[in-house]
Amino acid sequence: MKISREEVLKIAELAHLGLSPEEVDTYRGQLEGILNYIDKLKKIDISNVEPMAQVLHPGAASGAEGDHPELRDDTPRPCDIANAVLAAAPDAEKPFFRVPKVITR
Amino acid sequence: MSAATPWTVASVRAALLAKKISARELATEFYGRIERHNPELNAFLTLSPERAYAQADRIDASVARGENLPPLAGVPMAIKDVISTRGVRTTCASKILENYLPAYDATAVERLERAGAVLLGKTNCDEFAMGGSNENSAYGPVHNPVALDRVPGGSSGGSAAAVAAGLAVAALGTDTGGSIRQPCSFCGIPGLMPTYGRVSRYGLVAFASSLDKIGPLAGNVADAAMIMSVIAGHDENDSTSAAVDVPDYSSETQRPIQGLRIGVPEDYFAEGIDPEVKEKVQSGIALLERLGCKRIPLHMPHTDFATAVYYVLATAEASSNLARYDGVRYGLRVPGSTLTEMYRNTRERGFGAEVKRRIMLGTYVLSSGYYDAYYLRAQSVRTLIARDFTDGFKKADVIVTPTAPTAAFRLGEKTADPLQMYLADIYTVTGSLAGVPGISVPCGKNKAGLPIGMQIFGPHFAEGRVLQVARAFEESRSSES
Numbered sequence: 001m002k003i004s005r006e007e008v009l010k011i012a013e014l015a016h017l018g019l020s021p022e023e024v025d026t027y028r029g030q031l032e033g034i035l036n037y038i039d040k041l042k043k044i045d046i047s048n049v050e051p052m053a054q055v056l057h058p059g060a061a062s063g064a065e066g067d068h069p070e071l072r073d074d075t076p077r078p079c080d081i082a083n084a085v086l087a088a089a090p091d092a093e094k095p096f097f098r099v100p101k102v103i104t105r
Numbered sequence: 106m107s108a109a110t111p112w113t114v115a116s117v118r119a120a121l122l123a124k125k126i127s128a129r130e131l132a133t134e135f136y137g138r139i140e141r142h143n144p145e146l147n148a149f150l151t152l153s154p155e156r157a158y159a160q161a162d163r164i165d166a167s168v169a170r171g172e173n174l175p176p177l178a179g180v181p182m183a184i185k186d187v188i189s190t191r192g193v194r195t196t197c198a199s200k201i202l203e204n205y206l207p208a209y210d211a212t213a214v215e216r217l218e219r220a221g222a223v224l225l226g227k228t229n230c231d232e233f234a235m236g237g238s239n240e241n242s243a244y245g246p247v248h249n250p251v252a253l254d255r256v257p258g259g260s261s262g263g264s265a266a267a268v269a270a271g272l273a274v275a276a277l278g279t280d281t282g283g284s285i286r287q288p289c290s291f292c293g294i295p296g297l298m299p300t301y302g303r304v305s306r307y308g309l310v311a312f313a314s315s316l317d318k319i320g321p322l323a324g325n326v327a328d329a330a331m332i333m334s335v336i337a338g339h340d341e342n343d344s345t346s347a348a349v350d351v352p353d354y355s356s357e358t359q360r361p362i363q364g365l366r367i368g369v370p371e372d373y374f375a376e377g378i379d380p381e382v383k384e385k386v387q388s389g390i391a392l393l394e395r396l397g398c399k400r401i402p403l404h405m406p407h408t409d410f411a412t413a414v415y416y417v418l419a420t421a422e423a424s425s426n427l428a429r430y431d432g433v434r435y436g437l438r439v440p441g442s443t444l445t446e447m448y449r450n451t452r453e454r455g456f457g458a459e460v461k462r463r464i465m466l467g468t469y470v471l472s473s474g475y476y477d478a479y480y481l482r483a484q485s486v487r488t489l490i491a492r493d494f495t496d497g498f499k500k501a502d503v504i505v506t507p508t509a510p511t512a513a514f515r516l517g518e519k520t521a522d523p524l525q526m527y528l529a530d531i532y533t534v535t536g537s538l539a540g541v542p543g544i545s546v547p548c549g550k551n552k553a554g555l556p557i558g559m560q561i562f563g564p565h566f567a568e569g570r571v572l573q574v575a576r577a578f579e580e581s582r583s584s585e586s
Contacts, residue, residue: 008465015424015468016431016445017461018453027465033524034466038413041482044489051484052491055315055540056302056345057565069348072341084208090438097433100444 001039003032112274114328117180121168128161128168128179132223135181139225139272147247148257148266150186151194152226157181160223176331178221183273185264186227187234188319189308190214193224197310198242199232201455202436211308212343213277213319213336220335225273228263232457233427234279234312236260237287237529240520241459248516249292251555255513258288264322265292275323275332279309281316282415283509283533286545289322290508290558293547295575296322297329300565301540302347304333305340313422314345316415316537326546326576330354333568349566357569362577363397365570368501372408373532379511381551386507389548389559389578393505396581398574401501405493408535410486415534416527417470417483423460424467430455462523491539498564503574506532508545508558532560542568546575548582 008028012019019027056070086092091099110116112131120126126134136154143149164179184190187197189207196202210218218224231241239247239262247262249255250270257266261278265288268276278285280298289296297320304319311317321332331354338351369390374383394400432438432451439454441447456464470479497504510529519526536543541562548559559578563571 011465011468011472014472015464016428016448016452017456017464018449019461020453023458023461027462030462030523031466031469034416034527035469037524038417038479038483041410041413041417041479041486044407044410044486046482046485046489049485049488051481052487053484056347057300057540070339070346071344081208084206085434088206088208088435090432090436099433100441100447102444 001032001035003028003035111271111324113324114177114180114274114331117274118174118178121164121174121179124168128164128223129158131179132157132161132181132225135225135272142270142272145248145253146250146266146270146272147245148228148263148270148272149183149226150196150198150229150244150263153190153193153224156193157223157225160218164221164223175219175221176335177217180222180274181225182217182222183225183228183264183267183276184214185230185261185276185278187230187279187310187312188214188277189310190224190227193227195227195310196244197233198230198244199455199457199460200243200437201430201451205436207308209308212305212340214308216336217277217332228261228267228276230263231260232460233310233423234260234281234284235423235459235463237283237526238514238519239263239288240516241457243457246516249513251293252513254515255555256291256516258291258509258513260284261322262288265289265294265296268292268322268324269294275321275328277319278322280318280320280537281313282419282537283530285320285322286533286543286558286560287509287530289545291513291556293556294322294324295326295329295544295546295579296320297333297544297568297572298536298542299333299337299568300347300542302345303542303566303568304336305343305346307340307342311426313419314426315422316419326572326579327355327358329544330358330572330576333572337568347566352569354569354572358572358576360573362393362574365398365503365574366401366501367393367398368401368403368497368504370403370405370408370497370504370506372405373506377510377531378507382507382509382511382557385549385551385557386559390505392581393574393578396577403497403501403504405497405535407486407489407493408531411490411535411538412528412531414483414486414490414538415530416466417479418487418538420463420467421471421480422467424464424471427460427464459523487538490535494536494539494541494562503570504562506560506562508532508560512551512553512555512557536562541565542571544571544575546578
């Protein structure tokens with residue numbers, strides 16, 4: 001598996017991650033090394049194996065089938081932290097977060 | 106670090122009830138220790154004395170009124186800095202959250218405080234819990250209190266170092282691929298990764314949501330059990346927290362271990378293990394046999410693939426979870442002329458090298474054209490690794506392995522090659538992927554005097570049994586030495 005500089009730049013763009021030219025070179029080599037190691041997974045026959053999609057052990061929901069004791073009713077509850085949340089924002093004007101203009105006329 | 110007998114949950118309680126010390130005096134004593142030793146350890150990033158003393162005063166008032174004390178009354182504890190604490194800076198050891206003040210407490214934190222614990226402050230770790238040496242912290246590495254030129258392990262290195270050095274009686278850490286167990290092994294204390302879903306993740310800053318667990322690091326197994334009884338259990342704010350009753354871990358931990366079947370997988374003693382680690386863990390298993398346990402040889406054929414699976418799944422989940430750090434709602438913002446440029450600039454400046462590496466890897470394995478080959482394949486092999494454990498627990502009550510292939514390595518020794526650092530996670534990531542509980546318990550020291558940890562896995566929700574074996578082992582070891 002070979003990774004090109006262009007692929008690294010494409011991945012960085014997908015991840016909204018700015019990288020310096022030196023970082024692009026470093027990550028190109030390191031990703032190549034790590035992905036080559038990960039390629040060992042190709043040695044395993046997975047044709048009859050279900051991918052694990054649910055980690056929570058089946059015993060975790062001890063109710064009857066279709067019953068989910070781990071879930072609460074979907075009813076609104078008071079949430080009084082809005083002011084604290086906005087106070088922690090880098091640029092807020094109550095009740096909004098302010099960002100650079102995205103729509104031009 | 107302190108010659109005196111270390112404080113425990115039980116000794117704090119006894120001293121408070123006998124009025125030998127007040128909770129405020131105890132907190133003052135611990136802040137004094139932190140002031141003296143933190144400069145060389147760098148275990149704490151933020152202290153919360155206002156909150157700690159307010160809680161200590163409530164406990165002291167309770168003692169004065171002769172009320173029943175809650176289970177962790179007055180116990181000075183530390184919290185890993187990826188766990189939210191209302192109004193107390195929570196950085197995740199990242200520059201991107203340098204000044205972040207959470208608006209709410211994590212459920213585990215709220216439960217500890219309700220149980221009387223005095224929260225001293227927030228402990229250093231690898232940035233966003235990504236690492237096995239604590240060298241990825243944006244605020245400098247933690248030093249191992251056993252040998253200051255060595256790493257404390259990671260990612261919960263600050264929590265492990267703080268407890269091992271007597272700067273806190275116990276601590277909360279988080280474990281995604283070994284981040285509680287491995288630093289406990291390196292620092293010589295017990296630490297438990299609970300079953301996935303056993304402890305609420307509400308308020309835990311997400312790294313890899315299908316793997317993240319909060320758990321205790323303590324000076325002894327009984328204390329870890331006490332803390333588990335407080336923090337475990339369903340939480341309506343976390344739909345992945347299990348609706349399974351919480352046993353009294355302290356009494357489960359007292360049960361005798363005679364007759365238990367100890368599964369020993371040969372795959373964990375193959376190439377790559379340090380001979381001294383192998384010898385100490387084998388002697389640990391022999392001690393369990395002398396205590397009346399039966400040794401069962403096991404083969405867990407997919408062990409060797411666990412690290413590859415882990416680094417696909419954990420980075421994939423991380424790349425998604427860390428998308429939220431975009432400079433809009435919290436944390437650092439680096440301006441840009443467009444919204445996209447602002448995101449890019451903020452993330453370039455705010456994240457450290459390891460976090461960027463994992464975001465890149467995770468984005469790659471999820472990207473169009475590679476999803477089936479990497480992510481989906483890794484999910485399938487994860488099923489096989491979980492099956493190794495299910496099969497093992499048909500023959501054995503617990504599975505015993507080394508926690509890490511080596512004792513604590515030197516600071517800077519492994520930073521040049523990220524893959525070599527990842528490969529050191531081999532014995533811990535297996536159980537993480539399977540979602541089963543595991544503890545690391547000290548099993549001796551190598552010739553250089555560095556601690557070695559033995560790992561005990563149990564079936565899902567069998568934390569009580571894991572703690573029971575660990576406690577019996579700890580007790581016999583201290584009476585033999």
